[in-house]
Amino acid sequence: xxxxxxxxxxxxxxxxxxxxxxxxxxxxxxxxxxxxxxxxxxxxxxxxxxxxxxxxxxxxxxxxxxxxxxxxxxxxxxxxxxxxxxxxxxxxxxxxxxxxxxxxxxxxxxxxxxxxxxxxxxxxxxxxxxxxxxxxxxxxxxxxxxxxxxxxxxxxxxxxxxxxxxxxxxxxxxxxxxxxxxxxxxxxxxxxxxxxxxxxxxxxxxxxxxxxxxxxxxxxxxxxxxxxxxxxxxxxxxxxx
Amino acid sequence: xxxxxxxxxxxxxxxxxxxxxxxxxxxxxxxxxxxxxxxxxxxxxxxxxxxxxxx
Amino acid sequence: xxxxxxxxxxxxxxxxxxxxxxxxxxxxxxxxxxxxxxxxxxxxxxxxxxxxxxxxxxxxxxxxxxxxxxxxxxxxxxxxxxxxxxxxxxxxxxxxxxxxxxxxxxxxxxxxxxxxxxxxxxxxxxxxxxxxxxxxxxxxxxxxxxxxxxxxxxxxxxxxxxxxxxxxxxxxxxxxxxxxxxxxxxxxxxxxxxxxxxxxxxxxxxxxxxxxxxxxxxxxxxxxxxxxxxxxxxxxxxxxxxxxxxxxxxxxxxxxxxxxxxxxxxxxxxxxxxxxxxxxxxxxxxxxxxxxxxxxxxxxxxxxxxxxxxxxxxxxx
Numbered sequence: 076x077x078x079x080x081x082x083x084x085x086x087x088x089x090x091x092x093x094x095x096x097x098x099x100x101x102x103x104x105x106x107x108x109x110x111x112x113x114x115x116x117x118x119x120x121x122x123x124x125x126x127x128x129x130x131x132x133x134x135x136x137x138x139x140x141x142x143x144x145x146x147x148x149x150x151x152x153x154x155x156x157x158x159x160x161x162x163x164x165x166x167x168x169x170x171x172x173x174x175x176x177x178x179x180x181x182x183x184x185x186x187x188x189x190x191x192x193x194x195x196x197x198x199x200x201x202x203x204x205x206x207x208x209x210x211x212x213x214x215x216x217x218x219x220x221x222x223x224x225x226x227x228x229x230x231x232x233x234x235x236x237x238x239x240x241x242x243x244x245x246x247x248x249x250x251x252x253x254x255x256x257x258x259x260x261x262x263x264x265x266x267x268x269x270x271x272x273x274x275x276x277x278x279x280x281x282x283x284x285x286x287x288x289x290x291x292x293x294x295x296x297x298x299x300x301x302x303x304x305x306x307x308x309x310x311x312x313x314x315x316x
Numbered sequence: 317x318x319x320x321x322x323x324x325x326x327x328x329x330x331x332x333x334x335x336x337x338x339x340x341x342x343x344x345x346x347x348x349x350x351x352x353x354x355x356x357x358x359x360x361x362x363x364x365x366x367x368x369x370x371x
Numbered sequence: 372x373x374x375x376x377x378x379x380x381x382x383x384x385x386x387x388x389x390x391x392x393x394x395x396x397x398x399x400x401x402x403x404x405x406x407x408x409x410x411x412x413x414x415x416x417x418x419x420x421x422x423x424x425x426x427x428x429x430x431x432x433x434x435x436x437x438x439x440x441x442x443x444x445x446x447x448x449x450x451x452x453x454x455x456x457x458x459x460x461x462x463x464x465x466x467x468x469x470x471x472x473x474x475x476x477x478x479x480x481x482x483x484x485x486x487x488x489x490x491x492x493x494x495x496x497x498x499x500x501x502x503x504x505x506x507x508x509x510x511x512x513x514x515x516x517x518x519x520x521x522x523x524x525x526x527x528x529x530x531x532x533x534x535x536x537x538x539x540x541x542x543x544x545x546x547x548x549x550x551x552x553x554x555x556x557x558x559x560x561x562x563x564x565x566x567x568x569x570x571x572x573x574x575x576x577x578x579x580x581x582x583x584x585x586x587x588x589x590x591x592x593x594x595x596x597x598x599x600x601x602x603x604x605x606x607x608x609x610x611x612x613x614x615x616x617x618x619x620x621x622x623x624x625x626x627x628x629x630x631x632x633x634x635x636x637x638x639x640x641x642x643x644x645x646x647x648x649x650x651x652x653x654x655x656x657x658x659x660x661x662x663x664x665x666x667x668x669x670x671x672x673x674x675x676x677x678x679x680x681x682x683x684x685x686x687x688x
Contacts, residue, residue, distance in 0.1 A: 194388025244484030252581030344620030
């Protein structure tokens with residue numbers, strides 16, 4: 076209500092005077108993820124390896140999956156069988172999925188060997204695995220939606236595994252109407268939501284430092300933080316600049 | 317693009333399979349797995365081009 | 372170089388991994404990396420798609436089945452009448468066949484849903500479609516008037532006779548008391564060859580349809596459709612879950628799911644599907660919660676591949 080509760084443009088939100096739920100939510104968000112953490116212009120010096128490009132590769136692939144999927148979805152399921160343009164768009168949908176999984180799996184392998192869950196980053200690991208699992212289900216429903224011999228057979232085979240654990244009665248792989256709902260709305264939204272959460276968590280926590288990094292490393296020695304410093308402070312990094 | 321309404325035996329093309337002892341793998345899947353392993357190894361060993369350092 | 376062993380703990384403590392980095396930094400441009408990524412991946416996708424395309428094997432219709440393998444079609448229709456086909460004895464969610472569900476110990480997840488997608492094989496696949504014909508076969512009335520026992524006796528006898536006939540040819544079956552079974556299955560074969568069975572079985576008299584459960588179960592009860600799949604290495608015992616038709620890569624990420632079906636104790640288990648799914652759920656949970664699992668989470672320290680990832684950092688410290 077009062078004017079001083081609203082931060083003036085260019086001045087960071089005052090940490091003390093928000094009293095509405097919205098104001099507190101904004102404060103919490105800005106504290107967790109200030110804009111320079113969300114869209115950083117620098118990274119720790121150890122972020123210098125090809126190991127760091129695969130997450131972005133997976134995200135880029137996901138964008139291509141979504142674009143090609145929208146074109147396929149808008150034209151309906153029969154289009155790609157009879158149109159050469161449709162067939163090509165279907166190919167790009169397939170290959171962007173293959174690339175998505177290739178990048179995601181290499182990313183997962185690398186993050187395991189980097190023990191990237193260290194230092195409070197466990198939820199980043201969990202959301203990463205979750206996005207892999209949800210993507211597998213999304214891809215599976217895509218294979219069922221091909222409306223060709225492959226999808227016929229996959230539906231016939233897959234029903235047994237789903238029925239055996241009591242899921243097939245509700246998730247009926249032979250019901251193409253249900254599959255459209257899953258593949259075109261629910262699962263893409265789920266993959267998107269988990270991936271966004273995963274990326275935001277990476278930005279909140281920053282990139283995990285090398286496993287054997289120590290306080291005595293040259294990269295840290297000249298700007299050793301005070302032990303009393305709050306973990307959220309960015310003062311010393313600003314000083315480095 | 318012909319005849320998606322009509323299926324016939326002859327149109328089903330054979331894939332290439334490699335196998336040992338009941339373990340078989342289709343060529344496409346094999347290539348994908350090999351590509352992932354190669355990318356993993358390259359990511360570890362290839363030198364990363366040095367970015368501008370800010371001190 | 373001896374340093375104290377670093378922590379692989381997921382916990383947020385006061386160590387280096389838990390604090391914001393305060394050391395030296397390098398320039399980094401998030402948006403630029405994203406744009407470069409989208410362009411590079413886009414070129415890759417377009418290039419690979421142009422070179423390899425994607426497979427699209429036409430679907431198999433009941434018409435194609437009846438035309439290519441009429442003996443198999445008639446034998447399958449007869450089994451549906453006798454109630455001896457695979458799907459007739461499947462159990463939930465299609466029918467209430469006792470002791471058909473896959474259990475893990477005393478846990479019977481398959482039966483939890485009950486018969487939620489009811490399929491009455493003989494009636495749904497054979498009798499009801501024939502009744503929709505402009506002039507249904509006269510034997511249809513004979514069948515509907517008979518007792519359940521009489522019907523299954525006729526169909527079972529005809530099923531055995533078909534299996535014994537040369538080439539399983541319905542025209543070469545030995546004489547016997549098969550009632551209306553030969554006439555009904557023969558009429559269904561004609562109906563399928565003309566292409567009208569596909570529509571009737573799929574839409575059940577409605578204009579719209581998106582549910583292919585009945586058609587798929589009927590197709591799968593024969594040996595023609597599974598035979599086509601086997602010739603494409605798509606069967607469950609051929610790692611088929613992860614294979615695509617031709618040489619195009621399929622769902623290679625299902626390799627472990629596929630592998631379990633090839634090895635004991637899953638391979639010969641009657642409840643293989645339930646066992647495989649539950650095993651995969653457990654393994655997925657292990658991967659998800661790996662940072663909490665002692666031993667597994669220490670592997671990155673014991674096998675220090677990270678020294679390659681951070682070789683520049685370790686060299687310069």
